[in-house]
Amino acid sequence: MENTPLLQAVGINKQFSGVPVLKDVELSINKGEVHALMGENGAGKSTLIKIITGVYTKDSGEIFIEGKPVEINSRQDARNCGISVIYQELSLIPALTVVDNIFLGQEIRRRGFLDKKEMRRRVKELIEKYEFDINPDAVVQSYGMAKRQLVEILKALSMEAKLIIMDEPTSALSAAESEKLFETISGLRDKGTSILYISHRLEEVYRLSDRLTVMRDGENVGVLTKEEITPAKVMRMMIGREVKQIKDTSGKKIFKDNVLEVKNLAYKNILKDVSFKAYGGEILGIGGLVGSGRTELIRCIYGAEKQSKGTITLNGKPVKKSIAKNIRNGFSLVPEDRRSEGFFPVLSIEKNIAIASYDKLAKFGVVSRKKEIELAKKAIKDYDIRPPIKSMPVGNLSGGNQQKVILGRWLTRDLKVLLLDEPTAGIDVGVKGELYQFLEELSKKGTIIIMVSSDLGELTHVADRILVMHDGRFFEEFTHETVTQTAVLLAASGVHTEEGKAL
Amino acid sequence: MSSRNIRKLISVGLLIILAIIFAASTESFFNSRNIILLLRESSYVGLIALGMAFVIIGGGIDLSAGGIVCLSAVVCSRLAATNDVPAIFVVLAGVLTGMACGAINALINNKLHLTEFVATLASGFVYTGLALIVAYRENGRLVTQAVKNKGFLLLGDKIFGIHVMTLTWIVLMIIVMIILYKTKFGLHTYAQGSNAKSAQYSGVNNAMIKASGFIICGFFSGLAATFTLAYQGAVSLATGTGMEFQAIAACVVGGVVLGGGHGDALGAFIGALFLTLIMNGLYKYGIPTAYQYILQGGIILLATAFDVQFNRFTERRLSAVTTSTSAST
Numbered sequence: 024m025e026n027t028p029l030l031q032a033v034g035i036n037k038q039f040s041g042v043p044v045l046k047d048v049e050l051s052i053n054k055g056e057v058h059a060l061m062g063e064n065g066a067g068k069s070t071l072i073k074i075i076t077g078v079y080t081k082d083s084g085e086i087f088i089e090g091k092p093v094e095i096n097s098r099q100d101a102r103n104c105g106i107s108v109i110y111q112e113l114s115l116i117p118a119l120t121v122v123d124n125i126f127l128g129q130e131i132r133r134r135g136f137l138d139k140k141e142m143r144r145r146v147k148e149l150i151e152k153y154e155f156d157i158n159p160d161a162v163v164q165s166y167g168m169a170k171r172q173l174v175e176i177l178k179a180l181s182m183e184a185k186l187i188i189m190d191e192p193t194s195a196l197s198a199a200e201s202e203k204l205f206e207t208i209s210g211l212r213d214k215g216t217s218i219l220y221i222s223h224r225l226e227e228v229y230r231l232s233d234r235l236t237v238m239r240d241g242e243n244v245g246v247l248t249k250e251e252i253t254p255a256k257v258m259r260m261m262i263g264r265e266v267k268q269i270k271d272t273s274g275k276k277i278f279k280d281n282v283l284e285v286k287n288l289a290y291k292n293i294l295k296d297v298s299f300k301a302y303g304g305e306i307l308g309i310g311g312l313v314g315s316g317r318t319e320l321i322r323c324i325y326g327a328e329k330q331s332k333g334t335i336t337l338n339g340k341p342v343k344k345s346i347a348k349n350i351r352n353g354f355s356l357v358p359e360d361r362r363s364e365g366f367f368p369v370l371s372i373e374k375n376i377a378i379a380s381y382d383k384l385a386k387f388g389v390v391s392r393k394k395e396i397e398l399a400k401k402a403i404k405d406y407d408i409r410p411p412i413k414s415m416p417v418g419n420l421s422g423g424n425q426q427k428v429i430l431g432r433w434l435t436r437d438l439k440v441l442l443l444d445e446p447t448a449g450i451d452v453g454v455k456g457e458l459y460q461f462l463e464e465l466s467k468k469g470t471i472i473i474m475v476s477s478d479l480g481e482l483t484h485v486a487d488r489i490l491v492m493h494d495g496r497f498f499e500e501f502t503h504e505t506v507t508q509t510a511v512l513l514a515a516s517g518v519h520t521e522e523g524k525a526l
Numbered sequence: 527m528s529s530r531n532i533r534k535l536i537s538v539g540l541l542i543i544l545a546i547i548f549a550a551s552t553e554s555f556f557n558s559r560n561i562i563l564l565l566r567e568s569s570y571v572g573l574i575a576l577g578m579a580f581v582i583i584g585g586g587i588d589l590s591a592g593g594i595v596c597l598s599a600v601v602c603s604r605l606a607a608t609n610d611v612p613a614i615f616v617v618l619a620g621v622l623t624g625m626a627c628g629a630i631n632a633l634i635n636n637k638l639h640l641t642e643f644v645a646t647l648a649s650g651f652v653y654t655g656l657a658l659i660v661a662y663r664e665n666g667r668l669v670t671q672a673v674k675n676k677g678f679l680l681l682g683d684k685i686f687g688i689h690v691m692t693l694t695w696i697v698l699m700i701i702v703m704i705i706l707y708k709t710k711f712g713l714h715t716y717a718q719g720s721n722a723k724s725a726q727y728s729g730v731n732n733a734m735i736k737a738s739g740f741i742i743c744g745f746f747s748g749l750a751a752t753f754t755l756a757y758q759g760a761v762s763l764a765t766g767t768g769m770e771f772q773a774i775a776a777c778v779v780g781g782v783v784l785g786g787g788h789g790d791a792l793g794a795f796i797g798a799l800f801l802t803l804i805m806n807g808l809y810k811y812g813i814p815t816a817y818q819y820i821l822q823g824g825i826i827l828l829a830t831a832f833d834v835q836f837n838r839f840t841e842r843r844l845s846a847v848t849t850s851t852s853a854s855t
Contacts, residue, residue, distance in 0.1 A: 327727065347729040358727055365727070367720035369787045378717050379728040381710035388709045419844045432728065 028090070029054045029217050030075070030106070030186055035084035037070055044070050045241045048084075052186060057208060057218045059228045062238035063261055064477055068221055071238070072188060076108050077101040088185075107179030108188040115171055117164035122146050124163055125178045149180050153210060169200035173207065180216070187211070188219045193227060194314050205231060223312050225254050225516040239263055254518060258509045262479070269504065270484065278303030278469040281338065283440055285324065288333035293319045295495035297333070303439070303469040306462060308476060308486025310511045315492040317475040318359055321442045324473070325349060325356045337439060350379055353439025357429050357446050359475075361422075365429045368418030372408065373399035375417045376431045383436075402431030406461065423454030430461060441465060443474040447481060459485050479508040493517045529840040530790075533781050533833075537796050541803065548807035555810050562688060564806050565799075566757070569695035570750055572798035574773035575780075576695075576702050577746025579794040581739040582777050583706070585719035585786030586635075586642035588740060591747045591773055593653030594627040595766030598751035600657040603761050606675040607662065613677030617752055624748020625741050627653055632737035642736075650770065661763060672760045682757035691753040695795075698746075702791035715739065719786025775822070776801055779829040801825070 030052045037045040045067050052058045062068045073079040075086065077095045086093055088104045095101050115124050122143050131138045131145075146159045155173050163171060172192060179187050189208075193201040208218055208231060222228055228235065229252055237244040237260040244260045281303030288297040294316045301307045311317050322328040324335055326342060326349045335342040343349050358364035366375050377384060377395045384394045399413045406427040408420075417428050426446065433441065441462075447455045462485065466472050476482050482489055489501040491514035499514040510520045549556030574591050581588045602620040605611045611619075627649070634645040662671045673679055681690055706712035717725040718735050726732055750769075755761050774784075780797025782789030804825060808818045 325727075345731075346726065347731060350729040356727055358724075363721070364723045367717055367724055367787070370716060370720050374713065374716070378713070378725070378730070381713060382729075385710045388711060390708055390710055390713060392708070415844060419841065 027054050028052065029088065031087040031090075032071070032075065033085050033087070035071065035074060035086075036082045037074060037079065038082055043241060045074075045081075047243075048238070048241070049243055050075075050236055051246075052217050052219060053234075054185075054217060055212055055215045056233040057212055057220055057231050059220045059222070059232035059235040060238065061221075061228060061235060061257060061261060063479065065240075066238040066261070067241040068238055069190075070241075072108070072190065072219075072221070075101065076106055076188065102182055105183060105185035106188065107182060107184035107186070108190065109172065109175045109179065109192060110190055115163050115174060117162075119163060120159070121157060121161055121163060121174050121177070122159045124174060125181050129182070145181065146177065149177055153177075153180065153207075153214070155207070167200075168195045169197075169203060172196075172204065176207065176211070184216065186217045186219060188221070190221045191223065192220075193222065193224060201227070223515075225257065225513075225518070228252075228257075229254065237261055254513065254516075255509075258512055262508045262512070272487070272503075275467060275487075276304055281439055281469055281471060283324070283471050283473075284334075284336045285320075286334045286336075288320070288323060288330050288335065290316070290319050290323055290328060290330045293495055294323070294330070297492075297495075297497060299490060299497065301471045301473060303471050304466055305487045306466050306472040306474060306485060308474050308482040308489040309492060310476065310479070310482050310489055311492030311498075311515045313477065315515065316495040317492055318444055320492070321356070321444050321473070321475055324440075325354055325442055327356075347382075350436075351382065353437060355379075355433035355436065355438055355441050357426070357433075357441070357443040359444035359448075361425055361429060366417045366425055369416050371414045372403065372417055372420075372428055373413040375428050376402045376434075379432050380436060398435055402428075402434050405434060406431045407457065421451075423450045423458075426450055426458065427454070430458070438465065438470045440471045440473070443472070443476075445476060445478075446474060447476070447478060455481075479511055482506075482511060483508055491515055529836070530781075533836060534792065534796065537780065537793075537800065541796065541800055544800075544803060544807065548803070548810065552807070552810040555807060558687075560806070562684070562692075564802060565692045566689040567806070568799045568802040569689070569692045570754055571769065571772045571776055571802065572695050572795060573691075573698070573746050573750035573753070574743075574769055575776040575794040575798045576698060576791055577743035578770075578773040578777050579702070579782050579789065579791055580706075580715065580742045581642070582774070582782050582784060583719050583786055583789060584715045584735055584739045585722060586736065586739060587774070587784065588628075588631065588646045588743045589643065589770050590627065590631055590646040590650030590653055591743060591770040592766040592768060593650035593657070593770075594624050594744055594747040595751040595754075595769050596763065597627065597653045597657040597660070598623045598748040599755050599761040599765045600660050600763070602678075602752050602755050603671055603673065604660060604662060606673040606678045606755070607671040609675055611675070613675055613680070616675060616678045617681070620752035620755070621745055621748040624744040624746070624751070626744070627747075628741035628744025629737070631744070632740040635736060635740070636733050646740075654766075657763060668763065670760050670762055673755060678756055679759065680756075681753060682755075682759070689757070691757060694749075694753070699791050699795045706790050711735070711738065716787055719788075721787075772801070773798075775826050778826060781829075781833060783833060797829075 028051050032050040035045050035048040048071055050071065060068050070079065074081045075095065077097045077100050080096055086095060093104055095104060116127065125146055126142045131141050143159055150157050150159065155177065157170060157173055157177065163174060176187065192204060196204060211218060220232060233249050235247045235252055237257060239261060279302060283301045286298050288294055297320060309317050319328060323330045324342065326344055326346045329344060337352065373395065376399050380398060381390055384390050403411045403413060408424050408427050408431065417425055447458060462472055474486060483506050487503050489506050489511060490497045491499050491511055493515060498517060499519060501510060513520060554560060578588060578591060598620045601623045602616055605616045605619055631646050631649050634640055634649060635642055661668055663669065683690060685693065706715065714730045714735055717728065717730055718732055722732055751766065754765065776797035777789065777794045778784060779800055780789065780793035782793050801822065805818055805822065808821060
């Protein structure tokens with residue numbers, strides 16, 4: 024391969040409301056190479072991508088395409104520079120054909136009418152050139168995820184893309200489909216297209232990439248060439264120096280009389296065989312990549328999904344299929360996406376808190392207004408919800424306070440189990456600390472706390488025990504004392520700590 | 527004062543202003559006879575609107591209400607055509623027909639996984655068709671039957687100078703108000719309309735709430751049909767035509783926002799009163815029907831546009847509070 028740079032980004036800075044997100048970041052991608060971009064959640068990868076593709080504008084810095092400085096202020100600018108992105112959620116219209124999708128918004132016309140023949144001819148040409156197994160006349164909805172991705176790639180190629188950015192392209196693909204995609208990517212590279220590849224799956228990155236840029240906390244950590252890449256090295260660069268805080272566990276005890284037991288749990292093709300026991304008084308952290316089955320596990324335990332195999336019991340009694348009954352038995356959930364699954368935006372703080380407790384607030388179905396107000400006041404005070412106005416619609420609160428309202432919903436109940444799915448996503452640091460404090464207090468009272476999180480710092484600092492999922496199973500278990508972020512990250516990719524050391 | 531109450535005060539204020547304008551400019555508007563008739567007329571659409579409010583607040587819509595009114599009215603008229611069936615059973619038949627239709631709506635919506643819109647659009651046609659089958663025929667031709675049942679006709683009369691229908695409407699409005707604001711069922715309905723997924727995860731039985739909403743709407747449609755028959759003494763097969771849209775309009779004008787989570791029974795009540803009052807007033811002015819329709823459309827547009835602006839305004843006011851309090855921390 025020729026080693027001439029296609030895209031160079033130099034000294035890129037970006038702030039959001041005064042907080043620097045990118046600090047003098049550099050990125051250089053050669054012609055015809057697969058370049059990987061790695062970093063933890065929040066390292067600044069997606070911000071950088073959005074600047075290159077014209078979604079955000081940079082505060083300072085320069086971007087060069089083939090050595091010439093360019094200004095990219097819109098998606099159209101990016102397209103004109105030959106940059107295309109293939110997003111995690113594909114942007115195709117399912118009811119249209121492959122040809123229609125590819126030319127959507129840039130249709131070729133002759134005398135005011137669509138020139139279907141010409142569009143079809145061009146698509147066919149591309150398909151033949153890149154040897155894709157795609158029928159130009161097929162309706163996109165008849166295709167699975169893998170083929171839809173190919174259509175997306177075709178779309179990018181039809182716009183004469185020189186650089187195709189792929190964000191977690193294998194997250195929705197099976198192993199065989201991923202294998203096919205890798206072949207496609209190699210094929211594209213051999214024909215001179217550059218690929219910027221973003222993935223949390225380390226093994227893919229090692230196999231595919233010619234070079235790799237690592238980011239951490241909005242800064243460049245370094246660039247590795249193919250020969251230099253090893254999992255342990257990349258991990259260390261991503262995480263940096265590990266600051267290990269051992270939390271104060273004095274006064275903590277295990278409540279043997281409150282135990283949740285999951286045995287041989289399977290759900291669709293996502294959960295394969297999961298077994299564990301969790302006791303009152305412990306905070307159990309569940310790590311793993313998105314798609315490893317973490318969310319489904321939580322939902323099965325809560326009764327929101329029905330498992331295909333296995334048993335879930337709380338203190339010997341099987342968990343019900345009705346959420347209402349499980350709530351009465353002491354279950355509670357802080358769901359993954361609080362906006363769509365957690366709160367009621369137009370309803371007041373008071374109603375949002377009372378919603379799960381009307382069985383206790385009502386006599387013969389009639390709700391006591393006095394008790395409802397008392398409950399809201401207590402939650403607002405105990406959790407320091409701001410502003411402390413109980414009639415305020417929750418849609419108007421900040422993310423952290425919205426999460427406090429959802430936690431407050433469960434506060435006054437006699438909780439046996441609290442399930443949390445990414446509880447601190449998009450929440451500022453101050454409120455995070457408060458939430459951890461609440462969890463610690465609740466745990467001391469004997470509640471079983473199970474917390475799914477992608478935030479490695481959170482898992483290693485807050486959880487007493489960490490189970491890491493990989494491909495629908497528990498892959499490795501750590502205790503608070505022995506865990507490291509690197510180990511969790513390796514386990515999530517299916518690498519045992521011992522093997523990781525050897526690499 | 528909460529924005530909900532401000533919204534209501536504004537619409538009541540408008541209602542009073544309109545009434546004053548009509549009273550001052552036409553002679554036949556502000557006399558007790560016209561007012562009593564006006565209330566009676568409002569209670570027809572108003573009763574249906576009370577049921578519709580449940581469905582809309584819960585996040586759905588019921589387009590079959592008109593069909594239900596037609597079917598219930600025809601069933602009642604068949605039973606009341608002689609003196610054989612006691613009046614109480616005639617009333618029960620009317621109401622139960624409505625509730626049965628509501629239950630069918632719930633089944634279609636739940637079991638076939640159809641949206642409320644499509645499910646009730648289709649079932650509404652079916653109910654109207656059923657009414658045609660049930661209707662009385664002589665020598666194969668549809669004939670309108672007069673109600674003979676004396677007891678049943680009492681339902682169309684007045685007590686203390688006000689129609690039984692109007693009184694029932696007011697009493698039921700208060701009861702619905704209590705159900706919506708004071709019971710677990712009512713509060714769960716708001717929650718479902720605001721965010722169905724969140725409601726599910728909070729232990730709300732969405733299927734039960736939806737089904738109840740449809741059955742309640744069926745109940746009110748059946749009741750409206752029964753009263754109208756008793757008042758008019760006979761019904762044509764055109765009864766109920768378009769009433770679903772009148773009821774939805776009453777809800778929307780009264781602040782029961784389509785999509786769910788907003789509004790209440792009093793709002794639907796005021797909305798029904800508002801629309802009827804305007805139509806009545808315009809009629810007294812002698813304005814042609816064509817313009818009455820156009821004005822009605824205009825009012826619905828105005829009310830909805832007002833709600834959008836009003837909600838934006840309160841939102842801005844609230845976010846100002848949020849930022850100022852979080853800045854002070």
